[in-house]
Amino acid sequence: MTLPARRAGSGFLAPARQENVRAHNLGLILQQIAADTTPVSRIELARATGLARPTVSRLVDDLLAGGLIAEVGPDRSRSTGRPPIGLTLSRSGxxxxxxxxxxxxxxxxxxxxxxxxxxxxxxxxxxxxxxxxxxxxxxxxxxxxxxxxxxxxxxxxxxxxxxxxxxxxxxxxxxxxxxxxxxxxxxxxxxxxxxxxxxxxxxxxxxxxxAALAEWHASDKELRNFVCLFGDFELGAGIVLDGELLRGARGWSGELGHVTVEPDGVACSCGAKGCLQGYSGLAAILAAVPDDEQQAGAASHQTPAVTIGVLADRSPQVRSALDRAGTALGISLAALINLIDVDTVLLDGSYSLLATWLTEQIQTQIRDRVLTARWAPIEVRAAPIGPDAxxxxxxxxxxxxxxxxxxxxxxxxxx
Incomplete structure (x- = not known):
C-alpha cells in the first residue's frame, strides 16, 4: 500500500537549512555547558554531543564571541598530558x-x-x-x-x-x-x-x-512536579510538570484563584460567584484585620502579609480568617492534585510569610481529599525564595x- 503524499504545512517539518543546523548545534553546545556543574572542555563537548571536534571548536568560538560563555584556566590537577581549557557560562555577558x-x-x-x-x-x-x-x-x-x-x-x-x-x-x-x-x-x-x-x-x-520558574531554578531543577501557590494582588498557581512550566493552549493556565469553592458565594471581580480568591486571597484575609491595625501597618511600611502575621497569634478574628483561607486553599489544591499528580506544594509570594498558619489546614484537606495521599503523601511547605520569586x-x-x-x-x- 502506498500512502498519499502530504502537502507542505500538513504536519511534516521542512528540510533543515544550514543556518538552522548551526542554530540548533549552538543551542546544543550551550545547553551542555549550562548543564555541567564544572567547566567542560571542547573534547568533552564533542564526546557528549557527537559533533565533530572542528565543528565544536567553531561553535565554541561563536559562543565566546557572543559573550555567552567564558574560558577558565586549564585543570592542572590532571597528572598527564596537556590540561584542557574549561568552558563555563559567562558572568559578564x-x-x-x-x-x-x-x-x-x-x-x-x-x-x-x-x-x-x-x-x-x-x-x-x-x-x-x-x-x-x-x-x-x-x-x-x-x-x-x-x-x-x-x-x-x-x-x-x-x-x-x-x-x-x-x-x-x-x-x-x-x-x-x-x-x-x-x-x-x-x-x-x-x-x-x-x-x-x-x-x-x-x-x-x-x-x-x-515564581514557579524561580523556585525550580533554586532547587537546582530537582523539583520536577510541583504547584507554586503565589499570592499578592491575585491568587495564582504556577504548575511545573516533568520539569516544564505548564502554560496551557494560550498561556493562561494556573488561575486557581477563580476556581469555584462556593457556587452561591461572594461576588468576584471576574463576574462569577464563590471564587477561591474571595476566601483565600490576601485581601480576603486582610479584611479581618481592624482598620486601625491596617493603617498602622501601612504607616510603618509593613506589607499586608507582615501585618496579618503580626496579629495572627493574638487576634482570634485574624486566626479564624487564616484557618478559613487554608481550608479553602486545601480543598482547591486537592482537586488540582487529583488531576495533575504533583508531589509538592510550595507556598510562595505573600503566602510564604503566612505558611506557619496556612500549612496545617492545607495539609489536612489534601490528606483527606487526594486519592493517592495515603500511599504518597504530598509535601506542603513555604517556598525558599518567597516574596521575591x-x-x-x-x-x-x-x-x-x-x-x-x-x-x-x-x-x-x-x-
Missing amino acids: PAGLGLDIRTGSLAACIVDFAGTVRHLEFAARPHPVTSPEQTIDDLAAIAEGAISTAEAQGLTVAGVTLAAPGPVQDRSRARFAPAIGWRDFDAGSRLRAALGSHDVIVSVENEAGL AVIGAALTVIDDVRRDPSTWITRTGS
Whole structure:
C-alpha cells in the first residue's frame, strides 16, 4: 500500500537549512555547558554531543564571541598530558531584568547569564492609585536605574520581563488584573515605548508562573512536579510538570484563584460567584484585620502579609480568617492534585510569610481529599525564595530565552 503524499504545512517539518543546523548545534553546545556543574572542555563537548571536534571548536568560538560563555584556566590537577581549557557560562555577558509590582512598592532584579542574582532593588510606588500607563512609566524609571547598574557591572541587559497578576496574552497584553486596574491593557507595548532608548526585548508574563520558574531554578531543577501557590494582588498557581512550566493552549493556565469553592458565594471581580480568591486571597484575609491595625501597618511600611502575621497569634478574628483561607486553599489544591499528580506544594509570594498558619489546614484537606495521599503523601511547605520569586523568575526567563536560542543573540549583537 502506498500512502498519499502530504502537502507542505500538513504536519511534516521542512528540510533543515544550514543556518538552522548551526542554530540548533549552538543551542546544543550551550545547553551542555549550562548543564555541567564544572567547566567542560571542547573534547568533552564533542564526546557528549557527537559533533565533530572542528565543528565544536567553531561553535565554541561563536559562543565566546557572543559573550555567552567564558574560558577558565586549564585543570592542572590532571597528572598527564596537556590540561584542557574549561568552558563555563559567562558572568559578564547578557543579563535579564525582571520587574514586579507589589502592594506598596516596585521591584527590579538583574540576573546574569549563569543565573546569579546580581542586583535586587525596591522603590516605593510614587503613585499607588493611578492609571495603568502611569504604573508602567514608574516601572520604566526603576528599570532605567537597574540597566545602568548592570552596565556598571559589565553586563548587557538582553531583555526585560514584567511579572503581572492574571492571564497574559502573547507575552504582552494583560487581560485581567483588576487589583491593579488592568483590563485588556497592552503592558508590553507601553513598557517597550517607555524604554525605547534601550535595545532590549520586552515581555510580560504571569507572576505565578514566573515564581514557579524561580523556585525550580533554586532547587537546582530537582523539583520536577510541583504547584507554586503565589499570592499578592491575585491568587495564582504556577504548575511545573516533568520539569516544564505548564502554560496551557494560550498561556493562561494556573488561575486557581477563580476556581469555584462556593457556587452561591461572594461576588468576584471576574463576574462569577464563590471564587477561591474571595476566601483565600490576601485581601480576603486582610479584611479581618481592624482598620486601625491596617493603617498602622501601612504607616510603618509593613506589607499586608507582615501585618496579618503580626496579629495572627493574638487576634482570634485574624486566626479564624487564616484557618478559613487554608481550608479553602486545601480543598482547591486537592482537586488540582487529583488531576495533575504533583508531589509538592510550595507556598510562595505573600503566602510564604503566612505558611506557619496556612500549612496545617492545607495539609489536612489534601490528606483527606487526594486519592493517592495515603500511599504518597504530598509535601506542603513555604517556598525558599518567597516574596521575591516572581521578580527573580522574570529576570530568569530572559536568560532562558537566550539559552534556548543563542544564535538570535549572536546575530543581534553582530558577534
